[in-house]
Amino acid sequence: MKQNLKNILISLVLFTLIIFSCEKQKENTEIILKNNLDIARADEPVTIKKSALSLPYDQFIIIDEEGLLVPFQKDDLNGDQQWDELALVLDFMPQQQRKLYIKAQDSLPVFKATTNVRLGKSPERNGTFTDVVFEKRDKKHLPQSQPPLYQMEGVSWENDKVGFRTYFDSRNGKDIWGKKTPELVLDWVGTKGNYHEMDWWGMDILKVGNSLGAGALAMEKEQQLYRLGETEDAIYEMVSEGPARTKFRLHYKGWQVDDHTYNLTEEITLWKGQYCYESQVTLTDTVTSNLVTGIVNMDAKELYVDTLDENYAMLYTHDIQSLNKDHLGMGLIVPKTYFNGYGETAADAASISSTYFCKLKPNGQEPVKFYFFAGWEVTDSLFSHKAGFEKMLKENSLKLNNPIQIEIHQ
Known part of the structure; x- marks a missing residue:
């Protein structure tokens, strides 16, 4: 009897400890x-x-x-x-x-959102745009068609520091929004007023033309560049947006490069407080040619290149090259796993003109990664000088080399 009572007490104690442990x-x-x-x-x-x-x-x-x-x-x-x-x-x-x-x-x-991605669509083309989270582009959609089908010509994304956009048509160029406010504004920019002129929030600050603009994609084959242009399909997919980051994907099927056809997905991430977006490009086919991204150089006098360290390479420009006729820095940080050199296209090149381009070597089925930075002096006076923009880039490379260490105890 005493032994049974003792066993019961021990069981109760163990049960209590288990419950306490679970609660803890x-x-x-x-x-x-x-x-x-x-x-x-x-x-x-x-x-x-x-x-x-x-x-x-x-x-x-x-x-x-x-x-x-x-x-x-x-x-x-x-x-x-x-x-x-x-x-x-x-x-x-x-x-x-x-x-x-x-x-x-x-x-x-x-929590208050500090990042945002938007593809505003107006099926009736009446100036009223609805934010969509998934969109398959019509093959017949023409660049710069009027009245506009897409607000701001395509997908726009922003945080409290900077904004970007990509044309959701055969140009597939990337552009930059210069911001004067940390508030999110791209839900209504492009629905009224002229975003190429200075407003209280900022303005579109980049002339892209026929270049790769702010990190658009191409492929190099036998020393010729092929723009990611017309494709069999183009799909936008929103993944997330909120107080920490925005993430979305662009899926392209049937990209014709010379005598071969490719499918690819570009996943873009923009974090709160950062002056860059991260691009991860995944190709469904084995590729021996270089992928290419770049920086428009219509108004930049020089490309600066720094191999930084054993892990990253950096290419950037800094000049009076914004549409507001003031200082703008644009830069690429590329893991050396993918970095395979750089070059420049002529101002009158037929396919891709006025571009400093960076060659990206695919590594099997692993996504090719790069970071595109934009620093406008109106957003932060640090960027009014080349040294300030360069300092920001080098600090970001240092952080990429030394990510925050994480331990979990539970």
Whole structure:
């Protein structure tokens, strides 16, 4: 009898410890983040895979050491209606370690969006545009057709620092929005007024013409460049937008390059507080030729090239080259895994003109990656001088080489 009672007591104690342990895990999933650099890092991107967390709940908040809410977003990356990755942005002092805690909570806050992607469509072509999250481009859609089918001619994306757009037609060029405000404005830009003229929020600041503009794509084959232009299909797919980042994909099928046809997907990501977007280009076919991206050089007098370190190469321009006739810096940072040289096209070249281009060597089925930067002096006086734009680029390369270290305790 005494032995049975003893066994019951032991079982109760063990059960209590298990419950306590589960509750402790539920309340105290701890994430330790470490900046290993001797520089401050403002608006530093952090991503954490859901698979690394093993959370016993799906609704939660994130707080820091002081108990303050940390804005975050849960992104569904594969379209299965389940989130796959946490995305958040944090500030770090030099060599700072920060702790975050994930806590279960049914009542969830709504965080202010600081990034945005938009494809406004007007089927009736009446000046009223609806934001769509998926769009297959009509093969008959012509560039610069009027009245416009697409607001701002295609997909636009922005954060609190800068904006970009890509023409959703056979040009497939990329352009830059110069911003004077951290507010998100591209939901209505292009519905009234002339965005090529200065407004309270900023303006379109780049003349693209027949160039690759701000990071558009091409392919080099036998020393000839082929623009990613007319394709059998072109599809826009919005993935996520929110307080940390915007992510979307452009799918192209039937890209004719000489005697071969390619399919590719470009995934573009823009984080809060950054002056660049990240492009990851995936080709469905084995490619021995170079992919190409570039920077328009209609008004730039010189291309600056820096191999930086063993991991990254940098190409950039800085000049009075905005449509506002003031200083604009544009740059590419490319992992050396893909970097395969650079060149320049003539101002009168038929296919792609007035472009400093960067050759990107595909690495099997792995996505080819690059970062395109834009720094306008009206946004930040740092960019009124070449040295300031170069400093920003080099700091970003240093950060890419030294990502925030993540430890998870649960």
